[in-house]
Amino acid sequence: MSAEPLTLEQACEMLSMAFNEPLAGIEPGRTRESILGWDSMGALMLIAELDDRFGVELTADDSRKMASIADVLQYLRSRQLLRE
Amino acid sequence: MSLSRIGGFRIAGVATCVPAAIASNADLGSRYGEVEVRKVVAMAGVRERRVADEGVTASDLCTEAAADLLDRLGWARDSITGLIFVTQSPDYFLPSGSCVIHHKLGLSDQCAAFDLGLGCSGYPYGLYLAACMLKGGGQQRILLLHGETPSKFSTPDDHATTLLFSDAGSATALETSATAPDSFFALHTDGAGAEQLIIRGGAFRDRHPQDPRHQYLQMDGAAIFNFTVKRVPALIHDTLNFAGLAAGDIDSFLFHQSNRFIMKHIAHKCGLPEARVPLILEHFGNSGGPSVPLVLTQSLAQSLAAHTGDRLRVMMLGYGVGLSWGAALMELDREMLVMHRDYSGAPAAAMVPPATAPQAAHPGTAANA
Numbered sequence: 465m466s467a468e469p470l471t472l473e474q475a476c477e478m479l480s481m482a483f484n485e486p487l488a489g490i491e492p493g494r495t496r497e498s499i500l501g502w503d504s505m506g507a508l509m510l511i512a513e514l515d516d517r518f519g520v521e522l523t524a525d526d527s528r529k530m531a532s533i534a535d536v537l538q539y540l541r542s543r544q545l546l547r548e
Numbered sequence: 549m550s551l552s553r554i555g556g557f558r559i560a561g562v563a564t565c566v567p568a569a570i571a572s573n574a575d576l577g578s579r580y581g582e583v584e585v586r587k588v589v590a591m592a593g594v595r596e597r598r599v600a601d602e603g604v605t606a607s608d609l610c611t612e613a614a615a616d617l618l619d620r621l622g623w624a625r626d627s628i629t630g631l632i633f634v635t636q637s638p639d640y641f642l643p644s645g646s647c648v649i650h651h652k653l654g655l656s657d658q659c660a661a662f663d664l665g666l667g668c669s670g671y672p673y674g675l676y677l678a679a680c681m682l683k684g685g686g687q688q689r690i691l692l693l694h695g696e697t698p699s700k701f702s703t704p705d706d707h708a709t710t711l712l713f714s715d716a717g718s719a720t721a722l723e724t725s726a727t728a729p730d731s732f733f734a735l736h737t738d739g740a741g742a743e744q745l746i747i748r749g750g751a752f753r754d755r756h757p758q759d760p761r762h763q764y765l766q767m768d769g770a771a772i773f774n775f776t777v778k779r780v781p782a783l784i785h786d787t788l789n790f791a792g793l794a795a796g797d798i799d800s801f802l803f804h805q806s807n808r809f810i811m812k813h814i815a816h817k818c819g820l821p822e823a824r825v826p827l828i829l830e831h832f833g834n835s836g837g838p839s840v841p842l843v844l845t846q847s848l849a850q851s852l853a854a855h856t857g858d859r860l861r862v863m864m865l866g867y868g869v870g871l872s873w874g875a876a877l878m879e880l881d882r883e884m885l886v887m888h889r890d891y892s893g894a895p896a897a898a899m900v901p902p903a904t905a906p907q908a909a910h911p912g913t914a915a916n917a
Contacts, residue, residue: 504708505587508773512813515777524770 467518469547475540478517479533482509492534499533510536518545550735551790557682558728559878560721561621561885564845565613566598566714566832568890571699573597573711580707588711593808597714597833599699600891606637606695607645609717609891611652614691616887617719618653623689625654630681630690631661634670634837636869637697638663641751649693660687667745668804668868669735670694670837672876675864676733678722692720696836701747701765709765712807714833717891718841729859732791732877734783741775741871744768772868776810780867781818787863787875798877800851801825802864805832805839826850840864845888848880858882 470478476490483490484501496502507527514520520543530536540546573595577585589595600609610633618625631653633646640648646661655661660681666673671694678690695717702709745767749757757763784801788794801820803811808829815825826847828839835842844862851860859879867873 503587504769505591507770508591508809511770511773512777512809516813516817521774521778524768524774527770 469545470540471547472537475537475546478513479510479536482506482513490533492532492537494533496531514545518543520545550733551786552676552680552733552735553730553790554676554679554683554733555728555730556724556726557679557722557731558725559880559884560623560723561617561887562721562841562844563613563617563620563719563887563889564838564842565609565616565717565719565889565891566835566842567600567604567609568892569599569601571597571599576707576711579704580711584707585711588707591807591809592712592834593827593829594712594714594833596831597699597712598716598835600697600715604697604891604893605639606635606697606715606717607633607639607649607693608893609697609715610635610693610695610719611649611717612889612891612894613717613887614649614653614693614719616889617721617885618691620885620887621721623721626656626658628653628655628659628689628691629687630678631655631659632664632674632677632690632692633661634664634666634674634692634694635696636665636667636670636836637695637700646693653691666837666870666872667696668806668837669866669870669872669874671804671840672733672864672866672874673735673872675720675722675731675876675878676735676874678720679731679733682722682724688724690722692722694718694720694838694841696838698765698834698836703761703764705761706764708769709767712834714835716832716835716838716842718838718845720841729879731879732787733874734787734790735874736779736783736872738775738779738871741771744771744775744871745869773810775871776806776867777813777817779871779873780814780865783865783867783873783875784818784820784863787877791877793861793877795820797861798863799824799855799860800847800862802840802843802847802862804837804866804868805829805834805843806868807834823854836868837866840866845886848884848886852882
């Protein structure tokens with residue numbers, strides 16, 4: 465388990481893997497609806513990634529509130545998991 | 549935290565019974581979409597499920613398992629002093645399913661029989677109850693039956709549960725023993741999560757629900773996932789600590805077969821060797837709590853082959869609906885009987901052991917009838 469915050473590039477790679485979306489498509493402006501792999505499975509993958517990497521619990525409620533990549537990045541910032 | 553160390557009892561045998569009908573998830577691509585089915589199969593790990601016919605219930609599966617087990621052990625029906633039926637798929641609201649099964653098995657009226665209304669955590673809880681009864685005195689032989697028909701919880705509209713759930717019944721025969729090593733139990737509850745896995749209608753809170761979906765299971769997948777990854781590693785750690793053991797001392801971790809992705813995540817998080825975490829989801833789906841005795845009967849022969857001692861040390865883990873979770877850490881005799889069959893529908897009193905399957909005569913080996 466890594467305690468080091470992610471760079472923006474690393475965060476996007478993590479989301480690319482979780483949502484099975486090409487890295488080029490992971491941009492702050494992308495909405496949840498526009499990413500095919502960001503469904504209930506993708507949401508579970510993200511929850512698992514944050515648990516595995518940081519021991520952080522992304523609650524079901526917080527997950528449901530995320531409507532875009534920007535929202536995910538903001539969540540990471542709020543938990544001091546994003547290094548900018 | 550509820551931690552108990554209990555001795556003076558042993559498991560003499562475990563039998564499992566599943567419906568003969570096999571439903572293949574690959575056949576449901578036209579209903580739910582090929583891509584969607586592939587995704588669920590890839591994550592959950594379920595390719596096939598066992599589905600009970602209309603009119604066949606969890607108590608039927610358990611009764612057949614129990615009759616088979618009693619006959620193979622040579623236990624007289626009137627020697628059974630206790631019957632515990634663990635289920636959340638009862639035949640009726642009343643009477644208790646254990647009473648119905650009691651009659652079908654022809655048990656004595658000196659037998660104490662009752663139901664235990666737990667699901668995914670039901671097996672460690674049931675073992676704990678049986679152990680307490682045997683240790684407490686006045687009991688000599690207990691049948692612990694654990695059965696579910698989760699396929700009947702799912703509406704065809706919900707592919708996430710339809711593609712996951714499978715049916716199974718089990719019977720575990722326990723008896724007093726002066727020589728068996730102590731067992732360790734850890735039991736927990738968090739009722740705040742009660743609505744994360746719920747069938748809202750049909751019972752007395754809402755007997756005739758207006759919303760037809762309330763007759764079926766509603767599951768908050770993300771919340772259940774978080775519950776599992778938060779609580780189960782701590783359960784494993786605390787139980788090992790209580791028993792004065794390390795993960796490497798456990799020969800097999802018998803998990804409730806909930807979801808392959810979740811199980812692998814937890815095993816990785818806890819540093820459990822893959823070879824010691826058997827998975828049977830591919831062909832048996834998620835049958836709820838009975839998946840624990842089912843993974844035992846399906847994997848024990850392989851575990852014993854990799855082990856040289858007289859006893860196999862296992863940790864049995866149940867977690868889910870309630871929210872409720874528990875662990876039972878036990879040493880199983882190499883000579884313990886294990887059996888497995890497809891449901892035949894034969895009346896319990898008329899059941900005879902299968903004519904073939906010579907492996908069935910060897911203790912400690914799964915028998916496929």
